[in-house]
Amino acid sequence: MFARLFPIVLLANHAPVFCQVVAYEANTFPEDAPQPWIPNPACDPERWLDNGWFFQHVEQCEPFPPPAGQQESFRRYLNLDGFIGETEFFIEFRVQTDGSSSEMNGTAPTGLAAGGFTGVNYHFTVARNLVQLIRDNTLPIVLVELDPGVAHTHRLALYGAELYIWTIDGQVFDSGVPEGAYPTSDSNNIIWWTKSWFLPNTTKWDYVRYGRIPDDGSGDFNSDAFVDVDDFYFFQECRTNSGPATDAGPGCRWADMDQDSDVDAHDFALFQLAFTVTE
Ligand SMILES: [Ca+2]
Ligand SMILES: [Ca+2]
Ligand SMILES: [Ca+2]
Incomplete structure (x- = not known):
């Protein structure tokens, strides 16, 4: 062939x-992936796999009153992957949710955050028709409207302390000089989640990938x-x-x-x- x-x-x-990409392709549950994610469920949300997609369905959690019902997050630590100090780093995820943007002030319906206890943060919250990026409470929130009913590909490219670029479906929506480099020893984990704040939602993930940005024209996706x-x-x-x-x-x-x-x-x-x- x-x-x-x-x-x-x-x-x-x-x-x-060393394989320089971690790729969860949603052919298994995240905790069962070859490079497993650490799950943190609350109130037993519904979850299933279908043809390369990982589905999460979350609702309110009886008898507890809202806000904050069912949810489940997944985390990995980049220091364990050997990525600390990588100056050509990407995070890319493809997700679709039917959740309302009214949930976003509770970091619902779904999202992904790269950050740590201190240092640089990139916090995405994704709704059916809207996505927001928060980097720091002192910086403006970036809001981008999304076409509902289809999955969107979010990609963050990070070049040390020099440059960050956020693209959605290949189009640049935010870029500039970051507050600092990522990943670093004190800002070194990635977490993604689906959550019911007041309302239910169903969210599906095609993949979550991160690692070294492969060289242009190399054919070598995982830089090995x-x-x-x-x-x-x-x-x-x-x-x-x-x-x-x-x-x-x-x-x-x-x-x-x-x-x-x-x-x-x-x-x-x-x-x-x-x-x-x-x-
Ligand atoms: Ca997939
Ligand atoms: Ca070509
Ligand atoms: Ca390769």
């Missing part, structure tokens, strides 16, 4: 390389120095979401092998050439 042109040369140099089956799944996703002469977006620059902004058959040919069989 794949060209196997250079496996002997590369296998001779094959040393264990090999173009192999681990990258292929993500390459196919980029190709499906792009096509000839269609900008594949910031999350797919690594898959644009010929650097003309799309991910198409020409890129696939180059991906095959770069492909190696690893053991």
